[in-house]
Amino acid sequence: MLRPSRPSTERPQMLIIAVLLLLVGTVLLVLRWRGVTDSGAATASGLVSVGLGLLAGLATVVHVVAPYEVGVPTTLGKVGGTWQPGLHLKSPLTDVSTFSTRPVDLDLTGKDTVEVRSSEGGVLYADITVKWSVDPKHTQSLFKLAGDTDAVQKRLVYPDSREIVRNVFAKHTGVEGYSSEREAISTEIERLITARLAPRGILVNGVNLRNVKPSDSLQHAIDQKIQQDQATAQAEAAVRTAKAEAEKRKIESESTAAANTAIANSLTDKILMSQCIEAFKAAAEKNPVYASPCGTGGSPVIVDGTKR
Structure with a gap:
């Protein structure tokens, strides 16, 4: 997440602490130098105070931008340029807001x-x-x-x-x-x-x-719509099947009619007479019958030789 910036009062407080520590340390060292006090503890305290004051003061003029972050400095209401990760020097009155660049x-x-x-x-x-x-x-x-x-x-x-x-x-x-x-x-x-x-x-x-x-009401409406769509799809499929069957029957009927027409056009009287004679000959070979092609209308007459 975005990392919140430090409160604007933190920097001035650190600066005040640094100044106070430096003043206290300086006073103790001056008193020791003028001989007002001969205590070694005063000297040590003065040095410690000065050291802490310097460190606190350094913290107010140095800012470190961490990796995967960028900083935006603000000094007395004026916004500065973007700071990339690394060490930056600044004014003690500068406040820095940081942004994480991670998703x-x-x-x-x-x-x-x-x-x-x-x-x-x-x-x-x-x-x-x-x-x-x-x-x-x-x-x-x-x-x-x-x-x-x-x-x-x-x-x-x-x-x-x-x-x-x-x-x-x-x-x-x-x-x-x-x-x-x-x-x-x-x-x-x-x-x-x-x-x-x-x-x-x-x-x-x-x-x-x-x-x-x-929502519950919309779910009910969706279910109804799905059922209607399914019923419509089934009805359309049935219509397509019926049309296909009717087309199939139509094609079969037309094929049969065409075949019958072709056969009818090809069967002349002479062809029929020849086929009948051939049939009678085949029958005469197995049975005591013979064919006479002099029937009424030119049709062959079958004579059964076993009957008188």
Whole structure:
């Protein structure tokens, strides 16, 4: 998380302590030097006081910015440039606010779960995590904009993220937000949050739409919609099957009719006469019958030789 800056009263207090220690030590050493006191303890106390005063004074003019942090100095209300990690000299009246550059997780879950409404007016509850960090190049402007380090998340990341989540879900139906378009919604939320916070010096490292839970009334409506969609899909499948069967029967009927027509066109009287004679010959070889091709209308007559 962002590391809070030290209270502005700490530096002046340290400076006052340093001055007092130096004064006490100097007085004790002067008294010993003028012979007002011959006590060795006074000399030792004076040296210790001077040493502590110098250390306390040094602490007011030196500041160390830790790794993965940046500092913003403020001197008598004037904001200075960004300090990178390392040792820096400063005025005793300079206060330094530090920002962590490590990614921070803003978890909008539990009591911070975002209540959203779909385009149909249904209520959903979205759990989302926004991973963000401070852009070191814009720490000075971010400090001026937020006011203090703790306010960055409270005043910028938190409210903007919640607003964007609500706006994105409002463009989708309840079913889309709950199931079919969750990935697209998460991508759109990340894009919009990034576009909103980047100009302010905040980098968005990722957005995770962890869970979307519909309200009880919306869940009932979603279940009904799913059942209706399933029934519609089954009815459409039945219609497609019936059409396919009818088309199949139509094709079979047309094929049979075409075959019959071809056969009828190819069977002339001579062909029929020839086929009948061949059939009678085959029958005569096995049975005492013979064929006479002089029947009525040219049809062969079968004569059974066993009967008189």
